[in-house]
Every structure is written in structure tokens, then in C-alpha cells.
Amino acid sequence: MSSQALSVLETQIAKALSYLQREMQSVRAGRANPMLLDRIRVNYYGTDTPLNQMANIAAPEPRLLTVQPYDKSMIGPIEKAIQMSELGINPSNDGKMIRLVIPMLTEENRRELTKLIKKMGEEAKIAVRNDRRTANDAIKKDLKDSTLREDEAKRLEEDVQEKVDEAIKRIDALVDEKINEIMEV
Helix, strand or coil, X not given: CHHHHHHHHHHHHHHHHHHHHHHHHCCCCCCCCHHHHCCCEEEECCEEEEHHHCEEEEEEECCEEEEEECCHHHHHHHHHHHHHXXXXXXXXXXXXXXXXXXXXXXXXXXXXXXXXHHHHHHHHXXXXXXXXXXXXXXXXXXXXXXXXXXXXXXXXXXXXXXXXXXXXXXXXHHHHHHHHHHHCC
């Protein structure tokens, strides 16, 4: 049963890492990346719809994003949603397409973004630690129910800790990699 706790832990760790990577991709690093717009939602006939489901988003140049709505009548609401977002990018449109010029990051912006990235990394570590607690609780329950021997429980707890340590190293590496990308001038 408790080996199941280990596989559940591995799944939860994989989810936490994947979530962290997705979140960090939506952080602006001074160059155009269509994923910057992943969090933007637009009111589409009464429904909040992700922008990437209602428009073609491309990065034709390193510092330019283009947004081409499938429904041309949505160009205004899309432009407004981008302006209202925390991206700090001013869109311009020609009636068919919205262009977003990604400005250079200032030193102050870079520092703020690194704080945000570190916070995301810390939240991922907390999620992994919570998953460790859940796995260890399952192991202790099995030990108490006598479905697991003492030596097996000890080995499983060590395996859990090993998986958590690996995950935290991976999170630190992802955070460091993103911070280096942001601080790159």
C-alpha cells in the first residue's frame, strides 16, 4: 500500500514542477514569448475565455508579439484585456491584428521579476513539502495498521525524502535558470 504513497508523491511532484514551469513562462523576460499572454482572459459573449483560444498569437521578431483574433469583432475587447493585465505592455491595432512591442526591462523591473520568480519557487517547494507530509502520513498509517513492517516503513520514508530532495534541487535549478534569463542584459 505505501509504495502507492510513493507513486502518488511522484505524480504530485511532477504536477508541481510542471505548474512552476508554466507559471514562470508567463513572466516577461525582455523578449517576446506567446506564453506571456496565457493568463489573459477576454469576455467573449459573456464567457471569460483564454486569449490563446480566440486568437492566433505569434512572435515574428524577438521583441514583438502579434495577436490575430479569429473573430475580428473581438479586437477591441482583446486590446482592452491586454491593457488591463499586469503585463505593462501597450497594444496597438490596425483593425485586423494587435501588435505588442515588448519593452526593454529596467533594472528595477528585473529585480521585481526575480522576486516574483523566487516567490513562485518557494510556493512550489511548499507544495512538495506538503506532498511529503501526505506520503509520510500514509506510511505511518500503514505501519500502525500492521500492513507494513518497521524496516519497510523506514526505507519508504527515506525514499520519500530522496524524491523531495531531488524535486527541491530541480525547483532551485528552474528558478536560477529563469532569474539568469531575466537578468541577462
